[in-house]
Amino acid sequence: MKILSRLISLASRSFSIAQLVDGEEMPVLLPFYHLVSDQEHPFQYNYRVLSASRFREDLDFLLEHFEPISLEELHSGMNLKNSFHLSFDDGLRECFEIIAPILKEKGVPATFFVNPAFVDNHDLFHRYKAAVLNQFFAKKGVISDLQNTYADLMSLDQMAEDVGLNWQEYLEKENPYMTLEQLFQLERDGFSIGAHSWDHPEFWLLDEERQLDEIRESMEWLVANFSPKIKAFAFPFTDFGVSRFVFDAIRRERLCDLTFGTAGVKLEKESRHYQRLSMEAEGYKSARSLLKAEYLSYQLKRLVDQHVAKRE
Numbered sequence: 001m002k003i004l005s006r007l008i009s010l011a012s013r014s015f016s017i018a019q020l021v022d023g024e025e026m027p028v029l030l031p032f033y034h035l036v037s038d039q040e041h042p043f044q045y046n047y048r049v050l051s052a053s054r055f056r057e058d059l060d061f062l063l064e065h066f067e068p069i070s071l072e073e074l075h076s077g078m079n080l081k082n083s084f085h086l087s088f089d090d091g092l093r094e095c096f097e098i099i100a101p102i103l104k105e106k107g108v109p110a111t112f113f114v115n116p117a118f119v120d121n122h123d124l125f126h127r128y129k130a131a132v133l134n135q136f137f138a139k140k141g142v143i144s145d146l147q148n149t150y151a152d153l154m155s156l157d158q159m160a161e162d163v164g165l166n167w168q169e170y171l172e173k174e175n176p177y178m179t180l181e182q183l184f185q186l187e188r189d190g191f192s193i194g195a196h197s198w199d200h201p202e203f204w205l206l207d208e209e210r211q212l213d214e215i216r217e218s219m220e221w222l223v224a225n226f227s228p229k230i231k232a233f234a235f236p237f238t239d240f241g242v243s244r245f246v247f248d249a250i251r252r253e254r255l256c257d258l259t260f261g262t263a264g265v266k267l268e269k270e271s272r273h274y275q276r277l278s279m280e281a282e283g284y285k286s287a288r289s290l291l292k293a294e295y296l297s298y299q300l301k302r303l304v305d306q307h308v309a310k311r312e
Helices: 003-012 051-066 071-076 094-106 126-139 150-162 165-176 180-188 209-224 244-252 287-304
Strands: 031-033 084-091 110-114 192-195 233-234 257-262 273-275
Touching: 003 287, 031 051, 051 094, 051 287, 071 257, 084 094, 094 110, 094 180, 110 180, 110 233, 126 150, 165 192, 180 192, 192 209, 209 244
Parallel strands: 031 084, 084 110, 110 192, 192 233, 233 257, 257 273
Antiparallel strands: none
16 A cells, blocks of 8 residues: 555544545545455456455445445435445456346346456456466466566467466366356346456557457447346456547447446536446555545545546
8 A cells, every 4th residue: 555545544543434425526436346256366456356245344334334225216316415336347256156146145236247258258358367377377486476467368369288288278277267158147236237348458559449348349248148137347457548529429429328447436526427436446444444445535625626537
């Protein structure tokens, strides 16, 4: 945890959640996760993997202080104060096997954002390929910290071939992603399914037309396979590097009803665009400590007019 973040975290202990969320101009809380697992997981090279017990504790805390709302209620824009909507990125199978049962047990609505290229385990996200290779090298006692980008995909595939890793065999054995049938079941259970780009590139590496192609193709797949009441798109990684031209095209072509970034608790100037908060941040032992630090940071940013998301 960086020094400033650490200081804010320490200072936030002096406040209650009720004090920190007080105010008229407060963003709706949109926490998101990738996966929940009690097992050692190769994807932990990409982000912190929380246990099922920690996830339950997070939900209990959220339910104690905030009101859960559906994607439709978020879209309506009504009664958003002290409310939250959960979402989950990448469509990993733990979403179906671990996360969804806990959500149903506690009566919490949620949206699952998926990449069509990976559904049914047809391919593997390039950062996950890097994570699997990191784990492979670690087991052989070799220190490796691959953080490859979409542009390095060919080199990742070549590296895997050089060490005898076959991605198709890995996918067939491990089944890291949900199947289309499992996604259908989530929809039948009342959850929302959204798009997360076609194959999860870093958008800041793409030109505007390629960004729009990723959005168009993934949203077309979503509409063709599901019956989304609200067409939702979560930008992969972040909305950094997404221009006004792209947002205008989304609205003009009616590609999405809602879009999402990952800048944490911040207000937005873009219409029907919201910022989400990662619940997997390092250095926080609980949702309480993470949210208190995030809300104190927001209140401090308000004092210097830095509480609204900014893009080029």
